[in-house]
Amino acid sequence: MAKGQTRVRGFAARAGGWSARHRWAAVGIWVLFVVLAMGLGSAAGMVEVKESDQLKGETHTAAKIVEDAGIEEPAGETVLIQSKDGSVKATDSEFRAAVDAVMKAVDATGEVTDVRSPYDTKTISEDGRSALVQFDMRGASDTAGERVEPVLNAVEKVQRDNASLRIEEIGGASMMKTFDDAFGDDFKQAEYSAVPVALGILLIAFGALVAALLPVLLAVTAIMATMGLMGIASHVQPMGESASSVMLLVGMAVGVDYCLFYLRREREERAAGRDPRTALAIAAATSGRAIVVSGVTVCVAMAGMLFTGLAEFEAMGLASLMAVAVAMVGSVTVLPAVLSLLGERVEKGRIPFLRRKQADGNTESRFWTAVLKGVLAKPVVSVVVATGALLAVAAPAVGMKTQNLTLDQEFGDSLPIVQTYSRVNDAFPGGSDPAEVVVKADDINAPEVKAALADFRAQAVSSGASRGPVEIKLHDAQNIAFVYVPLVGGSDLDKAGESLDKLRDEVRPATLDKVDGVQAPITGQVAGSNDFNDQLVGAVVPVFVFVVLFAFLLMLLSFRSLTVAITSIVLNLLSVGAAYGILVAVFQHGWGASLVGAEGVGAIVSWLPLFLFVILFGLSMDYHVFVVSRIREARLRGRSTNEAIAHGVVTTAGVVTSAAVIMVAVFGIFGTLSMQSMKQMGVGLAAAVLIDATIIRGVLLPAVMALLGERNWYLPKWMNRLPDLSHDELPGDASSEQDVRGPEPVKV
Numbered sequence: 001m002a003k004g005q006t007r008v009r010g011f012a013a014r015a016g017g018w019s020a021r022h023r024w025a026a027v028g029i030w031v032l033f034v035v036l037a038m039g040l041g042s043a044a045g046m047v048e049v050k051e052s053d054q055l056k057g058e059t060h061t062a063a064k065i066v067e068d069a070g071i072e073e074p075a076g077e078t079v080l081i082q083s084k085d086g087s088v089k090a091t092d093s094e095f096r097a098a099v100d101a102v103m104k105a106v107d108a109t110g111e112v113t114d115v116r117s118p119y120d121t122k123t124i125s126e127d128g129r130s131a132l133v134q135f136d137m138r139g140a141s142d143t144a145g146e147r148v149e150p151v152l153n154a155v156e157k158v159q160r161d162n163a164s165l166r167i168e169e170i171g172g173a174s175m176m177k178t179f180d181d182a183f184g185d186d187f188k189q190a191e192y193s194a195v196p197v198a199l200g201i202l203l204i205a206f207g208a209l210v211a212a213l214l215p216v217l218l219a220v221t222a223i224m225a226t227m228g229l230m231g232i233a234s235h236v237q238p239m240g241e242s243a244s245s246v247m248l249l250v251g252m253a254v255g256v257d258y259c260l261f262y263l264r265r266e267r268e269e270r271a272a273g274r275d276p277r278t279a280l281a282i283a284a285a286t287s288g289r290a291i292v293v294s295g296v297t298v299c300v301a302m303a304g305m306l307f308t309g310l311a312e313f314e315a316m317g318l319a320s321l322m323a324v325a326v327a328m329v330g331s332v333t334v335l336p337a338v339l340s341l342l343g344e345r346v347e348k349g350r351i352p353f354l355r356r357k358q359a360d361g362n363t364e365s366r367f368w369t370a371v372l373k374g375v376l377a378k379p380v381v382s383v384v385v386a387t388g389a390l391l392a393v394a395a396p397a398v399g400m401k402t403q404n405l406t407l408d409q410e411f412g413d414s415l416p417i418v419q420t421y422s423r424v425n426d427a428f429p430g431g432s433d434p435a436e437v438v439v440k441a442d443d444i445n446a447p448e449v450k451a452a453l454a455d456f457r458a459q460a461v462s463s464g465a466s467r468g469p470v471e472i473k474l475h476d477a478q479n480i481a482f483v484y485v486p487l488v489g490g491s492d493l494d495k496a497g498e499s500l501d502k503l504r505d506e507v508r509p510a511t512l513d514k515v516d517g518v519q520a521p522i523t524g525q526v527a528g529s530n531d532f533n534d535q536l537v538g539a540v541v542p543v544f545v546f547v548v549l550f551a552f553l554l555m556l557l558s559f560r561s562l563t564v565a566i567t568s569i570v571l572n573l574l575s576v577g578a579a580y581g582i583l584v585a586v587f588q589h590g591w592g593a594s595l596v597g598a599e600g601v602g603a604i605v606s607w608l609p610l611f612l613f614v615i616l617f618g619l620s621m622d623y624h625v626f627v628v629s630r631i632r633e634a635r636l637r638g639r640s641t642n643e644a645i646a647h648g649v650v651t652t653a654g655v656v657t658s659a660a661v662i663m664v665a666v667f668g669i670f671g672t673l674s675m676q677s678m679k680q681m682g683v684g685l686a687a688a689v690l691i692d693a694t695i696i697r698g699v700l701l702p703a704v705m706a707l708l709g710e711r712n713w714y715l716p717k718w719m720n721r722l723p724d725l726s727h728d729e730l731p732g733d734a735s736s737e738q739d740v741r742g743p744e745p746v747k748v
Helices: 011-021 023-044 057-069 093-108 141-146 149-160 172-206 209-233 241-271 276-285 287-307 311-347 352-359 366-377 379-399 407-411 416-427 447-462 493-510 525-559 562-588 608-636 641-670 676-713 717-721 737-741
Strands: 076-083 112-116 130-137 165-171 435-440 471-475 480-485
Touching (some): 011 276, 011 311, 057 480, 057 525, 076 416, 093 112, 093 149, 141 172, 149 172, 165 172, 172 241, 209 241, 209 311, 241 608, 241 641, 276 287, 287 525, 287 608, 366 641, 366 676, 379 562, 435 525, 493 525, 525 562, 525 608, 608 676
Antiparallel strands (some): 076 165, 112 130, 435 480
C-alpha cells in the first residue's frame, strides 16, 4: 500500500469518507431524518404504559379486571379532622360542626362526589381525637390534580374557622397537584440546564464557540429525532415519562461524548500538520470506529432492561437504546460532513484567554503524563492500591437494603402534605394506603358471594392484618366489588407487607377462594411494591448475564483479544461496585449525606441498583473503548506495549476528562433535586463516572495492561475462527501489512 493512502475496511471510515465527499447530501439527509422522525412521531402520538401493563402478578391481574370492565376508579381524597391538643373529641359538638362544615364546603365546589361522613364509615381513631371525611373527585383520575384546587381552598377556609382543630386534605389529586407545583418546574429546570452546562464545559475544552456548539447540536438533534421515534415505537412498546427523562440523560451524555471524541481527534491531526482531508479520514477511521464499537456495546447494555419484564424498565431500555443508536449514526455520518463544510471555521468564536492553550498541537496531558510515569514504573503497587481503594469504597454495598421509598422518606418534611400523610398513618394505620381487593364474580350479588365478602371483611380484622374499617364498594353492572383494607403497619412497609401476606395467604383462601368463579387479586401500594420487588429480583440474573455476556463478546470480537475482553468486564464491575458502595454509605448509612444535600433514609430505592448497573455498564464502555482503541492503535503502529499504553492514556486524557466532567455535571444536576430517589440516581451516576474516568482509566487500566504486557493481545488459536469485527483502519503511516493487521495475537 502506498504511503499516504488510507486503508478503509470498516463502516465508520466508509461512512465518514462518503459524508466528506457528499457534504450537503449528508447534512440534508440528517435534517430530513430528524424532521421526518419528529413529524411521524407527532402524527402517531405517544402511547403511554397502561396501569395493567406496569407489573405482572396480582397487581397486573387486578388492573386488567378493572380495565376490561371499563371502570374508571376516581381519585380518592381524605380530609383529616384532628384535635390539636386532644381536648376536643369526635363526639363533641364542635368537632361534629367541623365535620359538617367540611362536607358542605367540598360538596359545594361541584368537583367532588360521594362525600362520606366519618360517623357513617366509622373512620374515627381509637383515641377519638381524629376522623376522616372521604370523597372522590369527579372526572378522570389522572387529571384530578388539575381540578382539586377549589376543594383545597374550601378545606383551608374551614381550617381558618376552627383554630382548635387540625383540618388537612390528602389524597391522589392533592398529592398530584402538590408534587407538580413543588417539583414539576424543578425537573424541567434540571433538564433544560443540562444543555448550557454541557456547552459551558465544551467552551473551556475547545476554546472556540463553533467547536463547542457542534457536540451540543448533534446531541440535541439526536434527542429530537429519538423523541419522534419513541412515538412510533410506543405503539409496540408503550412509553412513559420516566423513559423520556432517562432518554434525555443518556442521549445528552453519549451524543456530546461521541462528537467530542471525533472532533478532538480531527483537531489533533490538523494540529499535527495533516491536511484537512487526511485529518478527517484519520478521525473517521480511528475515533469513528471507537464510537461504533462503543455505541453498539452501550445499545446492548440498554437492551438488558428489556429482560426485566417491567413495562417502565422496558420503555426506558428501548428509548435509551434508540437515543444511543441515533447519536452513534449521527456522529459517524453527518458530523464528518459538517466538519468538512466548516474547515478552519470550526475555530471561530475563539475564547481569548484560551487561545494559546488550544492552538498548541500537543494533546498530551501533563498531569496524566506524570501520573502514568509513576503507574507504569510501579504497576503492581498501582494495581494493589487502586483495587484496594475501590473494594473499600464498594464494601458498604454488601449490606445494601432496597425498598420502595415511602412518602416521608422520598420528600422528608419539606412539604406540609408529607406531615399530613404521617398524621393520617399514625391515627389510622394503613388508612392512607389500604390494600385493595378486586373481587370479580359471575353474580356479585349472589348470596354465597355476599357471605364470602362479609367473611373476608371480618377475618381481615380478626386475623390481625387490619384494624378496620374495611370498606366495600359494589359495581353491580360489572359484577365487581372493591374491598379496601387498611393494613396494620401503615407506612412501615415491612410490617405492612406481613399484613398483606396474611390477607393473600390466610384470609383470602379461607373466604373468597372457596366460592366458584370468583377472582380476588389484591393490589394497592404495598402490594404493588412487593410485586415490583419480586419481579425485579427475578430479573437481576438474566439482565446481568445478558449484559455481561454480550459486552464480553463484543469486546472480544472488536479487539480480537481475550485479555482485553476480560479486563473490560472486570474493571466495569469494579466501577459499578464502587458506585453501589457510595450510594449505600451516603443514603443508607447517612455518611456525608449533608454534603450532597441528602438525608440518610435507611434504604436505596428498589429500582436503582439494576437501573444503575445497566446504565453505568453501558456508559463505562464509552471511555474504555476509546482509551483501549487508542492504545491498540499505537501498538499497531509498532510501539511497545508500555509505550502504547502511555501514549493512549495521555493523549485521550483531555477528551475523557472533558466528557467525564460533562457527564458528572449533567448527572449532578439531578442530584440537586428534592426527591431522594432522584438524588440517589444523580449521585450514583456522577460518582461512578468520576471514578471510571480517573481511578479506572487513569490508574488501574494502564497498570493492569503494563503487568500483562504482550499478553494483552492474547487470543487462543481456536478463537481465530470467530467473526472479525476489528476493522483495523490505519491511515497513511501504515507501511506494511503487519502495521495494518496489528501484532500477531499470542496463541496457545
